[in-house]
Amino acid sequence: MRVKAVLDSDDETIPAWKRQSMQRSLRSAHARAHARSDRFVAAATKLLQEKGNTDFTVQDVVDRSKMSIRTFYKYFESKENLLVAVYESVVAREAVPRLRERIEKVKDPMQRLRAYVECLVELTANTGPVARMLITYQNRLAESRPEDLATAMKPQFELLVELISDIARTRPLRRDLTVETAARLMHYTVLAAAHGHGPVLDFVKARDEGCEAAVGEWDERYFLYSEETDYARRARARGFRIRFVPAAEVVHVGGGSGTSAALVALMAVNRIRQFEVDHGRLQTVAFRAAVALGHLLRSADPTQRLAFGYVVSRRSWNDLPAAESAGGASA
Numbered sequence: 001m002r003v004k005a006v007l008d009s010d011d012e013t014i015p016a017w018k019r020q021s022m023q024r025s026l027r028s029a030h031a032r033a034h035a036r037s038d039r040f041v042a043a044a045t046k047l048l049q050e051k052g053n054t055d056f057t058v059q060d061v062v063d064r065s066k067m068s069i070r071t072f073y074k075y076f077e078s079k080e081n082l083l084v085a086v087y088e089s090v091v092a093r094e095a096v097p098r099l100r101e102r103i104e105k106v107k108d109p110m111q112r113l114r115a116y117v118e119c120l121v122e123l124t125a126n127t128g129p130v131a132r133m134l135i136t137y138q139n140r141l142a143e144s145r146p147e148d149l150a151t152a153m154k155p156q157f158e159l160l161v162e163l164i165s166d167i168a169r170t171r172p173l174r175r176d177l178t179v180e181t182a183a184r185l186m187h188y189t190v191l192a193a194a195h196g197h198g199p200v201l202d203f204v205k206a207r208d209e210g211c212e213a214a215v216g217e218w219d220e221r222y223f224l225y226s227e228e229t230d231y232a233r234r235a236r237a238r239g240f241r242i243r244f245v246p247a248a249e250v251v252h253v254g255g256g257s258g259t260s261a262a263l264v265a266l267m268a269v270n271r272i273r274q275f276e277v278d279h280g281r282l283q284t285v286a287f288r289a290a291v292a293l294g295h296l297l298r299s300a301d302p303t304q305r306l307a308f309g310y311v312v313s314r315r316s317w318n319d320l321p322a323a324e325s326a327g328g329a330s331a
Helices: 016-051 058-065 069-075 079-103 109-125 129-144 146-152 154-170 179-195 211-215 227-237 261-278 281-297 302-312 314-319
Strands: none
Touching (some): 016 069, 016 079, 058 069, 058 079, 154 179, 211 227, 227 261, 261 302
C-alpha cells in the first residue's frame, strides 16, 4: 500500500524552490475557493433582491451561479449556512461601509456616535436588501445561531467599540463599565430599537394594511393548522414583524376544531413541506426519513400507520384534506 506524503510548506528541510511552488499552489487553490463561494453568495443575494424574501431553494442558487450542486455542498452545509454567509457579507460590505462613511463626516465623538445610530435606523427603515437582511435575520440568528451572529456582526461591533473608546478618552465611563460592555449594551439596544421600525403583521387586519399584497394568498396546500405558520414565515421574510396581542379576540365562524387520522397525516406532511422550503434536497430527505421513523415507531396505532404511509409516498400527498375549490367552503 502506497502512502502519499503530506509536505509542510514551512519545513526548512524542503528546498526553497519547492516551498515557493507549494505556496503558489495553495494561494491559487484558496483564490479559487473564495471565488466559488462568493459566486454562491452573490447568486443568493440577487435572488433576495429580486424576490424580496427567502422563498428560493438551493437548486435556484445553483442554477443562478451556473455551478453544480456538488460544488455547493463543498462550501455550504445547507441553505441556512449560505444565508448566514449572505448576512455576514451584507454587514461587512454594505452596512459597515455606509456607517463608517456617515460618521467620518463628523469630528465630535458624541456626534459620531449619534451619526452611527441615525444611519443604522435609516438602513433598517428602507426597503432594500440591506434592510431586509438586518431586519429578518438578526433575530432569527440570535435565537438559532448566536455564535454565527456574533461572528457576522463583529465588524459592526468593532466599529461601535471604536466610537465608544473615542468618547471614553474625554468622558470617562462608569467604573463598573468597560468599553466592550458599554459597546455591547449600546449594540443590542440600538438594534432592538432600529428593528422596531418595521411594519407589524396583524393577521386580522392583514387585508386592510396591505400585507396580503406583499405576502400573497394563503397556501392551501397546508390546509388547517399550518397555513398560519407558513404565512407568518413568508411575512417575516418580507420584513413584517409578528406581534402577539393578548387582548385580541378572533371568532371562528363555522364548526368546532377536531382531529382525525387524515389530519395527523396532513400535519406530518406539512412539516416536511415547510422544511423543504429552506433546506436542500439531501437535508429534506433526511428530515423526511426522521419524520417517517417517528411514525413507524408508533405504528401500533392505526393513525400513526396511516401517517407513515403518506409520509413515505409523496404521490399520495394530493389525496390529503385540502381547501375546497372556488365556490365551496374553505378552512
